[in-house]
Amino acid sequence: MRAVPVVSSLRNVSPRKLEPIPYRPRQPLPSQLAQARERLARIEAGGSPSRPIDVESASQIEVRAESTPCLRCQGPNRVDEHAAEKLQGRALRVVRVHCHHCGARRVFYFRVSPAVAV
Numbered sequence: 507m508r509a510v511p512v513v514s515s516l517r518n519v520s521p522r523k524l525e526p527i528p529y530r531p532r533q534p535l536p537s538q539l540a541q542a543r544e545r546l547a548r549i550e551a552g553g554s555p556s557r558p559i560d561v562e563s564a565s566q567i568e569v570r571a572e573s574t575p576c577l578r579c580q581g582p583n584r585v586d587e588h589a590a591e592k593l594q595g596r597a598l599r600v601v602r603v604h605c606h607h608c609g610a611r612r613v614f615y616f617r618v619s620p621a622v623a624v
Contacts, residue, residue, distance in 0.1 A: 534579045534608050543577045547612070555593040558617040564599065567616045571601045574614070581607030 534540065552559035561567055568585050576583060583603040591600050599616040 535577075540578045540610075544612075547577055552614045552616065555596070555598060555615050558596075558598050558615040560617050560619050562619070562621050564618055567599050567601060567614075567618075570616075571603050571614045574603075576605035576608060576610055577612065578610045579605060579608045581605045583612065586611075 535543070547553045549557070551557050559570065561570065568588055571585055571588075572583050574583060575581065582605070584606050585601060585603050587600075587602040589600050591598055593600075593615075596617065599618060601614040601616065602611065603614065604611045
């Protein structure tokens with residue numbers, strides 16, 4: 507049996523030159539646009555005690571609050587406080603968050619209402 511020489515095809519390949527990606531920090535929105543987005547957030551679901559976000563379990567609340575991006579810079583939110591409070595005669599969960607990048611604060615309102623099995 508004859509030995510067959512192994513030829514590596516990788517020797518002739520030139521190394522790939524990767525261009526460095528320039529660092530781009532998150533840019534906060536102009537103040538007027540940020541204020542308009544905050545006004546809109548207050549009237550959508552979760553922005554006020556009269557319009558809470560309905561969830562099936564309390565375990566979904568913090569995940570949902572942290573997955574909502576910051577209104578000012580689109581950065582990630584971090585939970586500061588998660589409390590059960592009685593507001594406007596209803597038992598609600600109040601979650602206070604802050605943006606990890608720009609520090610903007612926001613409050614979410616949730617109502618735990620388990621799904622009824624049909």
